[in-house]
Amino acid sequence: MSTQTATAPVGLEADIRDFVATVRKICESAPTPDQWSPTEPCNDRNTLLRNRLSDAGWFDVAAESYAADILGAAGVELGRALAPLDLIDDLLGHRVALGADIVGDIALTRYAGAGDTVWLCGADSVELVEIVGAEPLCYIDAQSVSSVITKAAAPAELPSAVLDGWIAAMTGYIAGLAVGALDLAGGHAAQRIAFGRPLSDLDSVAKKIADCATATEGLQMAAERRPDAYVLQQAPVAAFRVMRACHQILGGLGFTLEYPLQRYSRRVEALRVWTPAVVTALAASSSPS
Known part of the structure; x- marks a missing residue:
């Protein structure tokens, strides 16, 4: 996976850290419950979370020149918290x-x-x-x-700067899904005793965790470095591989509706369908700011 080499402007790093910490705390204060059912249409929109993020400036950031620098890192927290995707889409x-x-x-x-x-x-x-x-x-x-x-509808232009912010936020969101899944799998492997020792001590499991950690860190780094359309197209593929490994580590537990791993993997599977088509179309039609 390749990324653009751009980094955050000098002096913005502290602002990014503060904003990310704020988004993390908001997600913790307004968690999104699991609304999914296989037998009926489901909607996980979270009004409380939306209002608190809006008050913190989540949507206002999209209009700023540094949107792609800050939204990628903050998007990780939304993915980790399984926040509704409308919070990302509305940046457009x-x-x-x-x-x-x-x-x-x-x-x-x-x-x-x-x-x-x-x-x-x-x-x-x-x-x-x-x-x-x-x-x-x-x-x-x-x-x-x-x-x-x-x-x-009446014709409208999509400024390239707005698209760049959405791409960064969505890449960060997908990275956050991988982070959340790995946290679950790693925690389970550390606690589950197999053959008299933690599952994480087995070489095959330790290798899977290490591979997942490498891929997840790469996704986060990509989100924080102004990712382009190609990077976002590849992100769900990388996250899907992390999900597959996490399911292998957790075994049957990871497929139960009572355990949250299935929420991460279902979302990544959906994003594998939507993301490449959406970003290709948007990138082809965006206009210079």
Whole structure:
């Protein structure tokens, strides 16, 4: 995985650390419960979390020149906390949808309904549209996914600086999902006794944990260094490999609805579908700031 070489401007490092710490505390104070069910449409939007992040300036940062520097690092905390993805998408000014040429026959959106405007992402372009009809669907994750009917809205431009901030935040979010999953797997391996010693002392398990830690650290570093569209396209793939290893470490426990690992892996699986198509379309259509 490659990243751009840009680093945070001199003097901004302390502000980034403070903002990340604030986001972490807010996520801890307003946790997002598991709303997912395999038999009905699910929506994990968290009004309390949104309001507290808004008060802290989460959405205001997107308009600043340093957005990509600060949102990547802070996005890690949202992913670790399994925060709703609408908090990331709203940095774009509108939420996102996948066109029928991506999905096949129908268009899908997340966290949006009739009357909302969304960025409708096709194979190589994006269009701002209004949703005129929405049908909630059962989905692999609690992202309030609906099939939609749309009509063209007034044309709008997506400034490249705004897109850069969203890319950084989403890369950080995906890194945070990997961090959260590894925390669970590592904690379990340290406590689980097998053959008279902790599971983490077994060479095969220790290697898996080390490999996951390396990949996770790489994702975090990428998020903090102004990642580009290519990096974000690859991030869900790297995170999926971490999830797979974590499930192997936890065994059957990781697949139960009572244990939170399945929340991380379901979200990564959903993002493997959405992210490459969305970022490709947005990057092809963004305009200079």
